[in-house]
Amino acid sequence: MLNIRHFPLQRGTARIRSMDTVPPHPPVAIRDTSLRDGLQSIARTVPTEVKRAWLRGLHAAGLRAVEVGSFVPPRLLPQLADTAELVADALALPGLEVVVLVPNLRGAEGALASGAHAMVFPLSASRAHSLANLRKPIGDAVADLAAIRAARDAAGSRCAIEAGISTAFGCTLQGRVEPDEVIDLVLAALDAGADRVSLADTVGYADPAAVASLFGRVRAVAGERLAGAHFHDTRGLGAANAYAAWSVGVRAFDGSVGGIGGCPHAPGASGNVATEDLAYLFASMRVPTGLDFDALITLRGRIAAWLDGESLHGAVWRAGLPKTIARAAA
């Protein structure tokens, strides 16, 4: 009684395949934060020469935005004390947006002096995390942002100011963070003079439904000033959250080669989403990133050697690319 109406099929070669009728996706920009978010969470100090090779490796793999360090007092983060030198090196790499993190006005002055293209100023959406990480209430941090904007303008600098809204999806210290408060903080940051905002799931609490909802709301209020998304893969949802953000129009993502990184004030919050996993996610959907998958995997191996003994993370490096993805296309 088998009805073989549907199978097997005879097809002409002229048949139009669904794929061919879909317009190509717009590209996605991936920014690597391993030299900053990664290294700040690792106790050892990596020699500047190694960081230079690391940076060149990122650029050679196609990265066109890199967070190279943080202007924090060396006594707090000696691992990042050479940030100004790295900025100078990075500025020589063609087409690279050179980004640094700044926790306060003094850090911003360092960033302005360094010539970095952009600075990320973290604002915690969690009150408890703001006190632990920035050591001040959220309102004071917003005031600092305004002072940074004034200093940037006074210096005649074109350095972009990005407010990085951290713990936007919850906090290991405080627990739940209300989406309404995140929206309010985004608006406050833009009012205070941020050129753009990004949302970070600093501690790996985000879920894809919350990501789609909150990024959708932020896009509605911030428009083109929504810069991107920063996810951790602490509980295996890094790729799912990146897809959810992409599905509501986010086109820029932070990653960290080898998945290194975390937050010193968020216990158990290890593991930035790996840059190579983001590269694979988007390559699998035929979304251009400009990244060279093999070069990223090679760099991951070199980082593993440089950080001998540290835990690296990520998923795709083990299995490699599927047959269905042309290596050049990743």
Place this chain on the structure above:
Amino acid sequence: MLNIRHFPLQRGTARIRSMDTVPPHPPVAIRDTSLRDGLQSIARTVPTEVKRAWLRGLHAAGLRAVEVGSFVPPRLLPQLADTAELVADALALPGLEVVVLVPNLRGAEGALASGAHAMVFPLSASRAHSLANLRKPIGDAVADLAAIRAARDAAGSRCAIEAGISTAFGCTLQGRVEPDEVIDLVLAALDAGADRVSLADTVGYADPAAVASLFGRVRAVAGERLAGAHFHDTRGLGAANAYAAWSVGVRAFDGSVGGIGGCPHAPGASGNVATEDLAYLFASMRVPTGLDFDALITLRGRIAAWLDGESLHGAVWRAGLPKTIARAAA
């Protein structure tokens, strides 16, 4: 110049939060396949008594659908030779749908004799995989399905026949699998008498965009006869793919505690998506699954001991639940 219009905010307690206005999500059903898909990929034979404890552990953790084994010749898969005994045990567990895999008519006869509630008959969408795994062309496999349907009806059995469309998103042997051919195979399977169909990413090639597209198309042609989704986490996209399928209305998912499982004819295709990772994904989105997260993690630990030396997988077991998820709600 800080405009503090937006921050800090004074709020009344009567403010309606967005969350409270969202109706609760309909539940999702998770089926565990560790006793079948997991154990068939592991060389050692687990004693029947251990499998009984495993099965009871799954039921105690809230699983209400379990694939307990496969009716294949014991010389091919001695690990699963006790499937009939396990079916008998499983039928005694209240509210549990007892599922077995059958590769052919003889296997289906075993399933009918056992009293299992449902049988999964795999149909490879990849021509190469069909020859390697089922040892026959796809058209012959569809004819087998029709014979199984005839045998089921002749026996007066109510055992549900599920066509499990494997390699639906690509194949390690053949490479690309055309979505149009998957749709054709779904229609052929339903025509041949399957009560329901599921789609499997047997080798970990699926990406969330392809998942949303293909499951959307299958739902359109199969309606309520689309049973569910079976994902592997080979390249870290298991949760992303489950979210993508859920976002287009899929409400049933296969998992495997500890992420054990793979396909013997798909080199490097290890790692079913972990049942506990699916439980976390849906709990994080406040989608009910009826699963007890702590019980799943405990069972994972027991399985690790039973399979001493085998690699287990999964992501969330390491970090545990975030503060924002009530354990009872997972």
